[in-house]
Amino acid sequence: MFNALVLNKIEDEKASGKVEVIETSNLPDGDVLIKIDYSTINYKDALAITSSSPIIKDYPMVPGIDFAGTVEETSNNNFKTGDKVILNGYGVGEKHWGGMSQKARVNGNWLVKLPENFTTKQAMAIGTAGYTAMLCVLALEKNGVTPDKGEILVTGATGGVGSVAISLLSKLGYQVSASSGRAEYTEYLKSLGASNIIDRSELSEKGRPLGKENWAGAIDSVGSYTLANICASIKYGGTVAACGLAQGFDLPATVMPFILRSVTLAGVDSVYCPIEERIVAWERLAKDLNLANLDSMISTISLSEVVSSAHNMLSGKTYGRIIVDVNA
Ligand code: NDP
Numbered sequence: 444m445f446n447a448l449v450l451n452k453i454e455d456e457k458a459s460g461k462v463e464v465i466e467t468s469n470l471p472d473g474d475v476l477i478k479i480d481y482s483t484i485n486y487k488d489a490l491a492i493t494s495s496s497p498i499i500k501d502y503p504m505v506p507g508i509d510f511a512g513t514v515e516e517t518s519n520n521n522f523k524t525g526d527k528v529i530l531n532g533y534g535v536g537e538k539h540w541g542g543m544s545q546k547a548r549v550n551g552n553w554l555v556k557l558p559e560n561f562t563t564k565q566a567m568a569i570g571t572a573g574y575t576a577m578l579c580v581l582a583l584e585k586n587g588v589t590p591d592k593g594e595i596l597v598t599g600a601t602g603g604v605g606s607v608a609i610s611l612l613s614k615l616g617y618q619v620s621a622s623s624g625r626a627e628y629t630e631y632l633k634s635l636g637a638s639n640i641i642d643r644s645e646l647s648e649k650g651r652p653l654g655k656e657n658w659a660g661a662i663d664s665v666g667s668y669t670l671a672n673i674c675a676s677i678k679y680g681g682t683v684a685a686c687g688l689a690q691g692f693d694l695p696a697t698v699m700p701f702i703l704r705s706v707t708l709a710g711v712d713s714v715y716c717p718i719e720e721r722i723v724a725w726e727r728l729a730k731d732l733n734l735a736n737l738d739s740m741i742s743t744i745s746l747s748e749v750v751s752s753a754h755n756m757l758s759g760k761t762y763g764r765i766i767v768d769v770n771a
Contacts, residue, residue, distance in 0.1 A: 446769070447544030448746050450492065452502045457494040460506070460750045471540050473548040474519040477528060479512035481567035482542035482767040484744075484752055485603060486689065491537065492753040498537050506749075507767070508532055508714075509570045510542030511563035519551030527557035529725065531571045532714035543749055545769050555721050558729035567766050568741045569728055572603025575713040577724040577731075579604075579662040579684035580611050582709040586660075586682035590616040593659030593678055598622040598643065599689050600632050601762040603740075604664040609635040610736040611728075612662075620658065622646055622669070628762060635736050646672045647690060652697040656704070660684070667691030674700040674708060686711040740764045745771035 447465050452458040467476070484492075485508055491498040492506050499506070514526040522528065533553040535541045540548075557566055583595070595612050599605040600621035612619045613636020621637035622645075623629075629640050643665075650672040657676040663669065664687030673683055674696055685708060700706040716724075740763030744752050755761050 445545035446746060447505045447540075447546075448507075448749055450499065450502060450504045450506055452494070458492070458499070458502065460492060462746050465544075467546060470546065470548040473550050474517065475514055475522055475528075475551040475554060476516040476546065476548045477510070477512045477530075478515045479510045479542060479545055479547055479769050480563040481512075482507040482510045482544075482769055483567040483570035484749065484756060484765040484767065485509065485571045486687070486756065487571075488536065489753040489756040492750055493757060495757060500538070504536075505540035505544045506536045507542030507544065508536040509567060510544075510547060511557060511566040512547075515546075517551060522551055522554065527563060528554040529557055529566045530554055531574050531721070532716070534714065543746060543767060543769065552718065555718070555725055558725055560729050564766060565734065565737060568737050568764050569607060569732070570603065570764060571713050572764060573607035573728065573732070574721070574724050575686050575711060576604045576607035576611060576662065577728050578711045578713060578716060578720070579608060579686055580615070581720075581724060581727070582684040582711055583660045583662070583682055586707050586709060587680075588660035588682050590618070592681070594618045594620050594639070594657070596620045596622060596658040596661040596673060597637070598646070598661070598669055598673070599664035599687060600637065600640075601625055601628045602664060602689065603764045604662070604687060606635055606740045606763050607732070608662045609637050610733050611731055612636070614731055614733050624759070625762075631739070631762070634739060643669070649695065650675060652699040653703065663687065665690040667693050668695060670694055671696035674706055677704065677706045679704045680706075682707040682709055684709045684711050686713075741766055743768050743771075
């Protein structure tokens, strides 16, 4: 028997969640059983838990697109009992019971071994948001955006993706500009490595097809007009790694930056990212992330606090990364 946050939904009503006691035999199929230490709340978890977006189709569902813990039973040859593992995405917490739980059973091919220099808590401080930030940095590197090319813009700066992206870029030697709607977090963003802060309202309204060439690259977790305006202000040959929709999923842009300035718009998905790329991303996080910065990003909550915290995240009342100690 173990505890898990279970979401239930009756017809058109919003889902409701409460911590329930579950029998291990009721877990879904999979070849690896994991004892979970930590999960985390990502933006997608917040959307799912509050029923703000139809992310979960079948109820009851245990939410949580991320977890880190220890292998308890396995028939998958890649793992043995006692291995520390991380899971990000693959539809876990959406279609398959997820990480807001003391136990999970999943397909072992979805798991990544925990890099040696991380604890399970640090892995969840990074979580899908941080691993996605790393995928975005890799996308910039793949497209030749090196620190000497110029400044990089990070949007949604106080959020999970934004915070980790700033920390990574700054440690890698990039000059970072952070776009945020919250002036009260200026010192926090500077402590992560941002050298310049801009108000997100400068980017969030309809703009011109082409603007001044400000940035060599950008990591955008916001979408909509912000993403369109960023593309219009990227230097010749630069790249925008787009991963999010905090402002909106629309993209009211023109082709001008692409056909006149050879700007590349690189899409980044973490959920079904191939396992080889995940392993590279986690290895790079282990090498390139300033762990002292990570400490300043986190707050830790228990399973019973997840629902209220998800509402707070969508109302813009949270920052950085929220870790869920499932055993607290
Ligand atoms: P957070 O809630 O932690 O951060 C989002 C940030 O976006 C906020 O902190 C805020 O930053 C900014 N923001 C919020 N509302 C608006 C708005 N209306 N207009 C402009 N900016 C806004 O979320 P995450 O960092 O976890 O995720 C960010 C986005 O990335 C989400 O859309 C998420 O779905 C997406 N994502 C995508 C992944 C993928 O695989 N493609 C994986 C992970 C996340 P500030 O106050 O500083 O402006």
